[in-house]
Amino acid sequence: MIRLKNYIKRHKIKVAIIAILFVVYLLCLPKQLFKDPTSTVITSSNRELIGAKIAKDGQWRFPHNDSIPEKFKTCIIQFEDEYFYKHPGFNPISIFKALRENLKSGGVKRGGSTLTQQVIRLSRKGQRRTYFEKLKEIILATRLELRDSKHEILAYYSSNAPFGGNVVGLDAASWRYFNRHANELSWAESATLAVLPNAPSLIYPGKNQKRLLNKRNRLLQKLLENTIIDSLTYKLSIAESLPQKPYPLPQIAPHLLQKVTQTHVGKRVETTINKNLQERVNHVVKTHYNQLSQNEIYNTAVLVLDVKTRQVIAYVGNTPTDKAHQKDVDIIDKPRSTGSILKPFLYASMLDSGDLLPNTLVADVPTQFGSYNPENYDNTYDGAVPASRALSRSLNVPVVRMLQEFGLDRFYHYLKQLKLKDLKYNANHYGLSLALGGAESNLWDLCKSYAALSSTLNHFSESSSEYFSNEFCEPTFLASKAIDFGTKTSGKTLFDAASIYLTYESLKDVNRPESDESWEFFDDSKQIAWKTGTSFGFRDAWAIGTTKDYVVGVWVGNADGEGRPGLVGVQTAAPILFDVFDLLPNSDWFAKPFDEMQEVSICKQSGHRASPNCNDTKEKYIQLSGLKTKPCPYHVLIHVDKNENFQVNSSCENLDNIKHKSWFVLPPLMAYYYKTKNPFYKSLPKFRTDCLGDISVSIDFIYPKANNSIFLPKDFDGETNDLILKIAHSKPESTVFWYVDETFVGSTKDIHELAVKPKQGKHLITVVDEFGNEMKRRFEISN
Template sequence: MRDAIKRRLSFSWRRTSNGGETHSSPPAAPRAKRYLRHALIGAGTLAGAVAVAAVSGYIAVDRLGAPDLAQVNQLSTTVLDRNGHLLRAFTTQSGRWRLPVEASDVDQRYLAMLMAFEDKRFYEHGGIDMRSLARAAVQLVENRRIVSGASTLTMQVARLIEGRYERSGGAKLRQIVGALQLEHHLNKRQILSLYLRLAPFGGNIEGVRAASLAYFGKEPRRLSIGEAALLVALPQSPEWRRPDRNPRAARVARDRVLQRATEEGVITEAEARRAALEPVPIGRRAFPKLAPHLAEAEVMAQPKETVHLLTIDRGVQRALEALAEEQTKLLGRKLSAAILAVDHTTGEVIAHVGSAGYLDDARAGAIDMVNAMRSPGSTLKPFIYGLAFEAGLAHPETLIEDRPVRYGSYAPKNFDEDFHGTVTIRDALAQSLNIPAVKVLSAVGPGKLAGRFRKIGVEPAFPDKTVPTLAMALGGVGLTLHDVTTLYAGLARGGDVVPLVHRRADVADAAKALLHGKQAERKRLLSPLAAWYVSDILKDAPPPVNAKAGRFAYKTGTSYGYRDAWAVGYDGKYTVAVWVGRPDGASTPGLSGRVAAAPILFDAFARLGDKRTPLSGPPSGALRVTGSELPPPLKRFREGGIADVAQGPFLEPRVLISFPPDRAEVETETGDQLLLKASGGVLPLTWLVNGAPITSDPRARQVVWQPDGNGFVRLSVVDAKGRVDRVTVRLKGSEGVVTMAGEEQKR
């Protein structure tokens, strides 16, 4: 009887060109009638009834059209790192964990055991395994009870798509028709992917990837034999066999899968015995929640995207999140920390730690302190000195007075409440003295500092929208950790600012634009020479206790009232910025950048790797001399270097560059010399090109200069009283290349 049914219910199948399995064209009406007549011979049995439904479904499958996969294609939104590793996942709108997964993402031993246990002829049948169906029907008639099932993986997928889990003859018939429909419109790879995505594993967990993360805490790409067997067993009775609720039932079901896999030759008996000794998980693990602030912001910014690709490095992110949590526990109960790490060679953000603990309510962990507006303390001092170096007002070895000074009602004081007398600019910056920084900012102009920031895309915030003041030197301005990182990344790049990006698509777009010669216009924070002078000072800044100096350049800062502690550092590849404080802005007595933030910064660099990329060497024109060897105007800093000097009938006229005029275009050929002329001022005069002194006759008001290329140059002249005039000119040659601060760009 069994053989007769098998012969009568056999279908014809063909292999498709893409390697999948699909049935042949629907049979003609006479052939269908022959199938139907043969099926009716066994209609007195359950097998005959099912066969009738199968043939009828096969005839009608074209009329049904493609299966509706809209609901099952609703996946959990996932956020991935630069290497495709999962950073964060979100449930579907219905509250289910249903992560995208393909067969290539799953351990092949799991797939082999799945086929051996559920559907070993999956790649041979067309949705209905007639041999298994006939066998099950015959066993049912002979034994008057269900001895074995006949449900294929395709039929199970049809049931999962339907979303109805009743056990009845009608439900089985619907599954048969649904299986035929799936096989008619999808290939085997697509059907298997649907099963891997939709199979239930207990609670709101759907799909093998979500189950592997929930029960084992890892992706299903590498599973032990015991883990693979458990994942095969759970979908048959997901609620009863849930390991977190009934580990005994889960173990029994797993061992049954191991036994079947051994019988089918998928694993050896020795492997099965070892797998049976593996413990069954007794609880669910939390899904990954790395870079939670950035992940949530991305999902909110692009709600229609289901997969978000970031530049974050998962390993670095995990290490720095742990660092922030560990260190803040030692510092205080309500203190939080934020860390931003970037590869400044490309601008890619590799770690974004918004707080010391996303779920820590005591530390207001849900607030992203990377983008919170705070006072930067002394972290802006390097840029103040950088502008002075660029303007020819100072050199690292220039002497400056650290003595009491007053600007109207404003009288700055040093952090240590002391005065250090005559110091060099190098020492003033290395020791973060306040008074010299305010003096230099007075000469440079706070408006110029703020304007330079705005020029590169960093918008400083001032109280009640007031104008910039000298208080900027000590943190009297609002900036975010992201802003400060952008500034220091530009410093690390020799003054050339690159936008910080965290989306992989943005990196790809930038690379594509560069390939097609559409590089974005460069934004210059400082000249290469000024940036190098600053870096040369910061690399020798004294390190925190038990830390090694000289491995990277760094600066600390502490805001007024001990509300914010900062530390920012960079080597030749990475820039890392750290903020420590209370998110509510409350004061923390004793909090300082050197004590609270600097140790985190040094530890963060250690977690980036033991090897440090060296900082770039000095550019051409760098003046590496002692203070006594400096040109007279640079030996001692004089305030008011950029501000206009009052004119009067009995005062010397201010020094002015009479040729070339400001913003002029001067045609030059290779080897040509350019005559620079000045008027007014007190001899001797010192000439500088892009901040670097050039050889000149101190008794003359003109000098012959040999350009080293075409492009934009900044010319400065300083008289004996420290008064300065500057112009920017463009040297235009025949080759059509513009050089901006020593770097070439196509016009």
């Protein structure tokens, strides 16, 4: 140590120079050798290539890969640098031989560079190949050998070597020239790629085939001589043909690639996509596109989620259409009119809040709210329909009436908690059309919401009847991202499990479309809760279904918003939905959440909790919140004579001859339409004429609707057609007197319809029955 100190004192300048040179040597090699832009590459869940986007500089250059196939590693070492694992970064013998040969020829005939030197040269683009530059390469190569392992140096080379044209790196070359992963290449294919970087500007597939073949076969001969391959392998290898032209890279999920590129440009990203399923869903979409395009319907999107992991397992953002029809637009996250697809959320909300039981009768009659006049798809009315049936048949009028009764703000609050990002305005902006397509949403958010509901049921059944705090989380298409469902809690996140289960039970019973035409009986071997939707103007067709394990969402339409006849959810989106479900494994149905339910007596006819007057009941499990719903209001106890022909009371009949009977009675307007679909509905018997006492009656208008503007067409003779006024009366045998603008225009009995010819302008109809009951309605006759 003393001697060293003395030496430093005597040779300060020399030591300083050595120290400086040593520091320079340590720092001469950049930390990041290669800074070239790389392609964005996505792989499936089992790491198979499903898509790639060319790098910004126009090169197919995949991100750096530390993994090198053994065959290629062997070939490249045998061809370029046999002493790779023995030298310190340069090979003096090779350099001497190259120098001697170059001096004799008067030009550069031989390089003598090791693979390590070639890595340095590749990283120092644009440098002239001079002896001084070669010296720099040697110095940097030794520094690289000290810093990185031999395997890492080989990885640098295989990821950045040129392979002809705009192909850089082994991974890209393997796909471009052989259409498969480098790990799957044969000895002949690996040898072909090993010799390409040696002269990429001169030798590449499709040209100079003889020179390329000779180089490859010489390498294979060397492998045989070094007993790396046997004679049979050699004979089979030299018989293999050379690639003729580059293959297009796989584009199995092009729209997902677009989405990944937004946040992971130039990266290799492992996704959650199931490649086999993705390819089969692509085929389904293409098949339906070929049919739909005949009707000028060009775009379709499909999303498939795994409920338990909340992973995206298939992602089809659009059809294989052309640029004129926006084939590159990813529709999955684009806002579109929802149609009826939000109806199940209203049904679940009303169940959850205790405002409804699954089969409670709701009114299905002509309805008007100010200027808003909802109509059913087929323009008919049932009078009264079970709420679950109104949902499964996607009836508009009952749903709007349910929304009006439930409260627009309350429903809007539920929807906001679903985190539908396209729900940007306040509740009043959407109005009562909120449940019929007045709002916009996207396939991603809708599938996410259905997956959250299904997962809520699964977790409730699998745990000790508990919920998770982060159930309504975002799905993921990144394999590296694990979904955090939060902590367990005894309180519901949004909807209780029973409300979700009962909603799904209704959706499982969907067995007819929104109209009675063009219906197909879908495969019922799979138990699926599903719903369709069609936006106003036939611009958007939806179908979303869920099982215990999967959610499938489908949107069909035109990306530019053009509507088309026949663009209806059940006719265009539902067939795709079921074709996709046919690709998925069957699932058991959801377990019934008994801890959130209670068995009660339900009136069969009304769906309400049975009142003492209900004589036809059944025991059904309902959600606990449903216990606060009112008992059946439609069954009343009446007094009839022995033959049940007339209602009587003590003023006209002996008590011994009076029978007490429960009777199912609907309000007049509901009864008017209900009778047309339910021929066994029996109206209340008339009171016998000799009976005294108060007789309650009710009247309701069938036509015109409140504040309606009516146009009366003319017939062939030029005469204006009559306006037919209609009412429903609880005692149709009563006489009703009609007035238009306080002018008497006639009376009716039994059938309460009257033809009038009012003049243009606003009018007031007044009807008065013989008991003095009165009702008024305003309307307007337009040009």
